[in-house]
Amino acid sequence: MLAMKSHLKKGDTVAVISGKEKCKTGKVLQLLTKKNGVIVEGLNMVKRHMKAKNNEPGGIVEKEAYIHISNVLLYCTKCSKPVRSRLATLENGDKQRNCVKCGSSLENK
Numbered sequence: 001m002l003a004m005k006s007h008l009k010k011g012d013t014v015a016v017i018s019g020k021e022k023c024k025t026g027k028v029l030q031l032l033t034k035k036n037g038v039i040v041e042g043l044n045m046v047k048r049h050m051k052a053k054n055n056e057p058g059g060i061v062e063k064e065a066y067i068h069i070s071n072v073l074l075y076c077t078k079c080s081k082p083v084r085s086r087l088a089t090l091e092n093g094d095k096q097r098n099c100v101k102c103g104s105s106l107e108n109k
């Protein structure tokens with residue numbers, strides 16, 4: 001499976017645009033490039049059975065499952081909605097992702 005090109009980074013705030021978590025936002029905790037997925041804090045929670053180990057009791061824990069990157073977009077706090085990003089090159093050569101609607105930076109600073 002080919003990895004889809006994604007502009008998402010760890011720490012980005014994203015909004016879910018389809019699926020059961022639609023319209024929710026959260027912070028990207030992890031990128032799963034091979035699966036084209038992202039783990040978003042507090043979203044798409046699933047119950048997992050954990051085995052007991054190292055004196056820790058086993059049991060059922062809730063954990064984030066990945067969301068396919070085609071189901072999330074960067075979230076613009078100025079527009080208050082999910083937006084597409086445009087890559088801009090700054091004077092110092094750094095790349096920055098800007099909101100296509102309002103032009104503000106979507107970088108997590």
Ligand SMILES: [Zn+2]
Nearest residue numbers: 076079099102
């Ligand atoms: Zn915007």
